[in-house]
Amino acid sequence: MSDIQLASSRRGTGPPLVVIRQLDREGWVPVIDLLTREREVVAVDLPGFGDSPPLPDGTTPTVQALAAEVAKWFSTAGLTRPPVVGNSLGGAVALELARAGMVGAAVALSPIGLWAGPGAAYALGSLRIARTMAETLGHRTARVTRSPLGRTLTFWQLVSRPWRMTTEAADGALRSLARSPGFEATRRAARTYRLTGFTPDVPVTVAWGTRDLLTPRHQAHRANRLLPGARHVRLHGCGHSPMSDDPGRVCRLLLSTTG
Known part of the structure; x- marks a missing residue:
């Protein structure tokens, strides 16, 4: 059982798809509206964001710790290795869940951790x-x-x-x-996070907006090198939060890669 109760919601009918949210809750709304026509969308707030409480005192909210908490939450939500999608921090969490073999597919939109120090x-x-x-x-x-x-x-x-x-x-x-009460502790923990390469045994997609100014596009080239077994997609004209820029395209990408 999870140590904390993560806030989540369910909408739509069809095969489940988990949307991992943190600061991007508003951005996901138009995509979820489209997805629910064909999928049951289970949206979950990461610990310390949205309506979810932070991790217990003494637990550093690293990307790996957040992923472990989501993995524990799967069982309480009645989910077994569901496909997941996340943006930015949520994208990195999705990739760590894929590394751990906890999901059936993962889509990471502009994931963090592919940066150098600067x-x-x-x-x-x-x-x-x-x-x-x-x-x-x-x-x-x-x-x-x-x-x-x-x-x-x-x-x-x-x-x-x-x-x-x-x-x-x-x-x-x-x-x-x-x-978001977990913002500052998570921000500090993320400074040292670096995605390390792995060969996924489930479908993994990494998508990057060509106008991403927060995690610039050159970081997508590192993703290509570290995850050669993944599908890599450019989202032309989109920024760091492509859900806000082109919800229709993001919806089509998710339906085609997590089916």
């Missing part, structure tokens, strides 16, 4: 600045998110066309960033 410092430092801004704004997020310029200045590293985000989606993303 790349990790840049990405994680950028997120820390965004967190500080979100905390400072508090309930006044609309001051930033109600205008296309404000959305662009806030989300330019994550979304390729942030001015097209709705105010509601942008507000939700900032609120999630501000209120």
